[in-house]
Amino acid sequence: xxxxxxxxxxxxxxxxxxxxxxxxxxxxxxxxxxxxxxxxxxxxxxxxxxxxxxxxxxxxxxxxxxxxxxxxxxxxxxxxxxxxxxxxxxxxxxxxxxxxxxxxxxxxxxxxxxxxxxxxxxxxxxxxxxxxxxxxxxxxxxxxxxxxxxxxxxxxxxxxxxxxxxxxxxxxxxxxxxxxxxxxxxxxxxxxxxxxxxxxxxxxxxxxxxxxxxxxxxxxxxxxxxxxxxxxxxxxxxxxxxxxxxxxxxxxxxxxxxxxxxxxxxxxxxxxxxxxxxxxxxxxxxxxxxxxxxxxxxxxxxxxxxxxxxxxxxxxxxxxxxxxxxxxxxxxxxxxxxxxxxxxxxxxxxxxxxxxxxxxxxxxxxxxxxxxxxxxxxxxxxxxxxxxxxxxxxxxxxxxxxxxxxxxxxxxxxxxxxxxxxxxxxxxxxxxxxxxxxxxxxxxxxxxxxxxxxxxxxxxxxxxxxxxxxxxxxxxxxxxxxxxxxxxxxxxxxxxxxxxxxxxxxxxxxxxxxxxxxxxxxxxxxxxxxxxxxxxxxxxxxxxxxxxxxxxxxxxxxxxxxxxxxxxxxxxxxxxxxxxxxxxxxxxxxxxxxxxxxxxxxxxxxxxxxxxxxxxxxxxxxxxxxxxxxxxxxxxxxx
Amino acid sequence: xxxxxxxxxxxxxxxxxxxxxxxxxxxxxxxxxxxxxxxxxxxxxxxxxxxxxxxxxxxxxxxxxxxxxxxxxxxxxxxxxxxxxxxxxxxxxx
Numbered sequence: 001x002x003x004x005x006x007x008x009x010x011x012x013x014x015x016x017x018x019x020x021x022x023x024x025x026x027x028x029x030x031x032x033x034x035x036x037x038x039x040x041x042x043x044x045x046x047x048x049x050x051x052x053x054x055x056x057x058x059x060x061x062x063x064x065x066x067x068x069x070x071x072x073x074x075x076x077x078x079x080x081x082x083x084x085x086x087x088x089x090x091x092x093x094x095x096x097x098x099x100x101x102x103x104x105x106x107x108x109x110x111x112x113x114x115x116x117x118x119x120x121x122x123x124x125x126x127x128x129x130x131x132x133x134x135x136x137x138x139x140x141x142x143x144x145x146x147x148x149x150x151x152x153x154x155x156x157x158x159x160x161x162x163x164x165x166x167x168x169x170x171x172x173x174x175x176x177x178x179x180x181x182x183x184x185x186x187x188x189x190x191x192x193x194x195x196x197x198x199x200x201x202x203x204x205x206x207x208x209x210x211x212x213x214x215x216x217x218x219x220x221x222x223x224x225x226x227x228x229x230x231x232x233x234x235x236x237x238x239x240x241x242x243x244x245x246x247x248x249x250x251x252x253x254x255x256x257x258x259x260x261x262x263x264x265x266x267x268x269x270x271x272x273x274x275x276x277x278x279x280x281x282x283x284x285x286x287x288x289x290x291x292x293x294x295x296x297x298x299x300x301x302x303x304x305x306x307x308x309x310x311x312x313x314x315x316x317x318x319x320x321x322x323x324x325x326x327x328x329x330x331x332x333x334x335x336x337x338x339x340x341x342x343x344x345x346x347x348x349x350x351x352x353x354x355x356x357x358x359x360x361x362x363x364x365x366x367x368x369x370x371x372x373x374x375x376x377x378x379x380x381x382x383x384x385x386x387x388x389x390x391x392x393x394x395x396x397x398x399x400x401x402x403x404x405x406x407x408x409x410x411x412x413x414x415x416x417x418x419x420x421x422x423x424x425x426x427x428x429x430x431x432x433x434x435x436x437x438x439x440x441x442x443x444x445x446x447x448x449x450x451x452x453x454x455x456x457x458x459x460x461x462x463x464x465x466x467x468x469x470x471x472x473x474x475x476x477x478x479x480x481x482x483x484x485x486x487x488x489x490x491x492x493x494x495x496x497x498x499x500x501x502x503x504x505x506x507x508x509x510x511x512x513x514x515x516x517x518x519x520x521x522x523x524x525x526x527x528x529x530x531x532x533x534x535x536x537x538x539x540x541x542x543x544x545x546x547x548x549x550x551x552x553x554x555x556x557x558x559x560x561x562x563x564x565x566x567x568x569x570x571x572x573x574x575x576x577x578x579x580x581x582x583x584x585x586x587x588x589x590x591x592x593x594x595x596x597x598x599x600x601x602x603x604x605x606x607x608x609x610x611x612x613x614x615x616x617x618x619x620x621x622x623x624x625x626x627x628x629x630x631x632x633x634x635x636x637x638x639x
Numbered sequence: 640x641x642x643x644x645x646x647x648x649x650x651x652x653x654x655x656x657x658x659x660x661x662x663x664x665x666x667x668x669x670x671x672x673x674x675x676x677x678x679x680x681x682x683x684x685x686x687x688x689x690x691x692x693x694x695x696x697x698x699x700x701x702x703x704x705x706x707x708x709x710x711x712x713x714x715x716x717x718x719x720x721x722x723x724x725x726x727x728x729x730x731x732x733x
Contacts, residue, residue: 047699047701050699051698051699054697054698054699118701119646119700119701119702121697121700123696123697124667124674124675124676124689124690124697125674126669
């Protein structure tokens with residue numbers, strides 16, 4: 001029972017006991033008074049009759065007549081006269097049919113009054129003894145009325161008292177709820193602070209908890225800064241601030257392999273005459289130039305969310321563009337910006353060449369790089385300062401225009417056979433249950449090829465259909481969970497656009513409420529970049545879904561590690577670290593330190609950490625050693 | 640001596656000299672059968688049967704057993720008599 005209810009009940013019980021005791025005391029008192037009065041009346045009446053009858057010539061017959069007349073007046077329960085020899089002269093008694101109060105009341109508060117008695121005599125000669133007892137009917141009636149009016153008055157007082165108590169309790173209840181809410185949030189790993197309540201006891205409690213949370217948070221942020229520096233050193237080019245070669249190539253590797261990659265195109269930006277600038281104008285000018293190029297590329301990011309830029313070699317920059325954005329237009333704009341920056345610094349040596357090509361799922365990354373590199377060379381040979389496209393052989397039979405894609409996706413949503421979840425095994429450290437990542441695949445046409453999500457999801461997002469695809473995915477996952485009790489967990493992607501859509505959230509909650517069993521084994525992952533941009537939506541999602549028993553986390557995590565402070569009060573269950581940081585981890589001491597630190601501070605706030613895109617046993621062993629809770633990727637995939 | 644045999648009697652003192660004399664308290668002892676009680680008072684030094692006391696006319700009698708309406712209550716039926724008994728006890732009579 002809750003403390004609040006216990007308090008309420010005990011106050012009620014005390015009030016009730018007090019009132020009952022008061023009522024009982026009043027009734028006992030009243031009964032005592034009535035008993036005394038009755039006894040006195042009995043006595044006085046007996047004495048009065050004896051006085052009236054005491055004459056020389058009174059006979060026993062006179063006594064009988066007087067006593068009988070007295071009884072017949074109706075006020076007596078008993079009139080008895082015995083002569084001096086003990087013989088009964090008069091013995092009249094009656095039982096009241098109407099006791100004057102309910103039977104249980106009479107039985108409970110029986111009036112015991114003494115009969116009145118007097119000696120009857122005629123002159124000096126005793127005539128006998130008179131005993132009489134008044135009827136108790138009126139006394140019971142008076143007692144019963146006292147009981148009723150007292151009970152009424154006490155009930156009124158009790159009601160007033162209850163009103164007062166509930167006011168006081170209500171005043172206590174609010175701060176109590178706030179403190180309880182905070183405690184609950186902390187157990188769910190949302191480290192929130194609350195305003196201190198005015199009730200002193202709760203104020204101390206809240207102050208202590210706030211203080212603990214604040215101290216945890218300070219420590220957490222300090223560690224996060226430290227590990228963020230390590231992350232930068234290990235993965236970023238110190239000069240330009242963009243990803244270094246290793247990190248960028250790891251991301252590229254994953255982009256062509258993963259089904260759920262967000263990238264759609266690779267661009268290479270080359271400054272062909274950097275060597276000459278370096279030689280003729282000095283290293284400092286060249287460095288400044290590189291910094292400017294880095295800045296111009298980084299500034300592109302806000303216009304296409306999720307772009308990933310890196311420095312490939314001295315004069316080559318790589319740029320992974322998210323699927324579904326207008327690559328050609330964006331690169332043209334970038335070329336304009338770079339041209340201005342370069343011209344100011346290097347005049348005719350400030351040439352910039354850009355080549356780009358679309359990612360093809362499953363293509364060898366080296367081949368892709370060669371293809372795009374050829375496009376750069378082509379741009380250079382065509383006169384420089386231009387953007388060239390490296391054509392890829394596109395698959396036949398696929399939709400081309402947006403309208404065609406829209407109808408294909410609509411068709412897939414209605415037709416039960418055109419969407420499916422593929423299962424990829426995961427390995428959770430210390431958990432023997434089967435966990436599976438399940439990306440969505442779609443088929444265009446009845447016997448078409450199953451397309452990975454990266455081929456159609458970006459388009460669906462642009463067409464505003466991604467919410468419906470996410471719902472369909474959830475429904476399929478829940479069905480599979482209901483059908484297979486042994487499945488430890490299915491991990492399903494949610495797009496960031498969906499979680500910010502109130503209609504989607506409502507439908508998702510309805511859906512989850514219909515599957516009470518399956519939903520506790522559902523793990524929902526939102527991409528880091530989009531999730532952090534919709535922070536309040538993510539917070540609401542985590543709170544609502546955890547209340548339903550689901551698990552919520554971020555995938556492709558690590559690029560925004562510097563914002564890990566934001567996760568502090570979100571209450572997420574897990575982070576899946578981006579393959580870019582994981583790739584080749586066994587030979588990358590910088591990232592080893594960073595990831596070990598990430599695991600440590602995430603674990604401190606109750607967040608589990610998994611690695612994505614693990615390819616080799618060596619990586620796997622290293623990751624577990626660093627403190628990861630589990631991995632996904634080719635290394636653990638069952639064939 | 641059993642209590643029931645002893646009674647206090649209010650009597651009016653009558654006589655040749657004073658036909659309507661003052662009210663007077665007499666101690667009466669009733670023998671078995673109880674017709675003619677023996678009387679003790681301060682008008683006559685001898686204890687005599689009632690039949691020999693023509694100067695007394697009984698009005699009302701009582702004894703200790705009838706003086707209490709309820710022994711555990713503080714309000715006796717004959718409060719003045721109870722007061723006399725209390726004073727007697729204080730002065731050493733039992």
